[in-house]
Amino acid sequence: MSGSLCLIDTLEIARDAAHEARGYDPQAARARISEELKNVVDETELSDWHVDMTEAIMLGLDCVLTGLDTGVDGLVRVRQFAMPLLVDETKRKMVVIITPQGGLKNYQVNLVFEFMAAEVTRYVQSQQIRDMGLSLITVRDEKYTKEVHEEIRERKHRVIVTGPWMALEHKQFSRLLRSPAFTKDVAAIVVDEAHCVSEWINSFRRQYSRLSQLRDIVPLGVPFVAASPAIPPMILMDVRQRLGFSTRSTFLVNLGNDRANVTPLVVRMAGDARAGDLAALHFTVQEALAGGDLVKTIIFFNNCELALRGWRHLRELLPDALKERVDFLYTLRGDYTKRVVAQRFLDGEISILCATEAAMTGLDVASVRRVVQYMLPVSLFRWAQRYSHAGRDGKPAVAVFLAEESALKNARACVVARDTVDDTEGIDELNSLFSDESDDASSDDDSIRRQRKAARKQKQVEEGLLDWLETTECRRAVANRYFDNPVRSQDPIVPCCDVCLRRKADDPEAHLSSDEQAILEFHQRARTREPGPVVPPAELTKDNAPAPRQEERAKCLRDAILEWRWGCWEQHCGYCVWEPRALLSENAINKLVHSGKIETMEQLRAAMPDWGFFEQHGADLLTVITREDQEWQ
Known part of the structure; x- marks a missing residue:
């Protein structure tokens, strides 16, 4: 579905302008686009938006593709980006795809694993791209030889996948992108995972946020495409500004990011998760402890230490035969180890992966049945990114959010304190409410002052995430408002969410299906688990040191x-x-x-x-x- 977020109908305007300038016939052009796409892509995979965006790129418009179906793998995404090449009569046009997983420089922060994770299916991708009559090449610094440079310069590869450092800093490849002689044959430059342009501006991966500079060095007339599986309106606005997308020349395709095959559930942890309430994770191994099998699961933690503790805790619960099927993945592990762990998870040798989000970037595993979030992330946007790993094969999956009650309690106090400010007083008053300055006894009563002091000391929770966690209506409805999703064209194929299920279960006239009953029982097991004791870390002393090895x-x-x-x-x-x-x-x-x-x-x-x-x-x-x-x- 094509949509508009405060954007005028730029495609229609571009058609009219092209018609006046060179007699452009939009009906004939769209018929040719449809015919060409159907020749190489299964008709069931084609939608109107494919034709719309291909036409927009042909007319020189920048495009924003948000809500890209997170259930598709990297191959389908590359094919979607390459569709404008199928209607190129010269057979020389190219698409340059810039991705966080590609083209990382050796001496930069070591994220090579993220590229290697995407490399798992690269051969298949390249072969299927060639079936479209195209050739794909991945461009990395350590692989960029004179021969590769000449092949690219001579247009032997029409789909070029690379990273931000190569595009901005590499002496030879960056010079190509600055050359009008080369870029006249570039149909589009695609910025994949475009939300990172805004998100990573202050992170250790600042290179991606510098892609705004690419607009300054690439000659005018080359369309840019910003693509993201999920992006809220405020971040989208920031991305458009950073990439220089004008309202008058930007075409927006908003597909929405509602996952029809994933049931979101919230479980409140009774204890303080930071103190070690890892017993909240016991439900992830219940089936195995009862004699069944482990369920394919990714458990997201907010830092490396928690991921390691979670891995160790779950291993201690399992019999020896199953211990090796639980592992952990974060960026501090060595590249070789990360590649081995990722491959074992892809191959099904590992069933439960305790991970941080950075380590999962670029890892696409279709058969994940559960995604678990341990403790509150920074935003609903971040949670949506994480649970998008569930059910990428289209089969039913669940996304379980383990929220520490202490953080939610203090977040509510924080919102109460903010609500005491008159919106007309401006943002300065809102900021001063949480400053470290002493409270003015004449401005508020003692209760509000105590709430504000407590809020300053506690973990800050994004209001969008708090709304989603605390809602008494459908969680999907809250997320759809947050992401400005279009009206969904497909009802969920699984039970909707825990809020809707509880409401239906409380209705004496309603009848629960077997799937709904199963999800309710699973949710109840996760909520009513017995909290485990907090075991202090063992220390090596003379009294408890194990016997030396033989x-x-x-x-x-x-x-x-x-x-x-x-x-x-x-x-x-x-x-x-x-x-x-x-x-x-x-x-x-x-x-x-x-x-x-x-x-x-x-x-x-x-x-x-x-x-x-x-x-x-x-x-x-x-x-x-x-x-x-x-x-x-």
């Missing part, structure tokens, strides 16, 4: 650590002048081998308190040690 076992562990040290050094430090032993000394290895069993990060830190690489490589080293010990068990 000679043969110690030798195997030493060999495993040496193999890990060499691989880690070769991957991260191979260009350095110092040797692998600088990464982990022989004395440190001897201490690990003879220290007894080490199961936690706290025990590893206690064994090597002065190891300078603990934060960067400690989790990987612990994995090597624990797996070697488990093999001996």
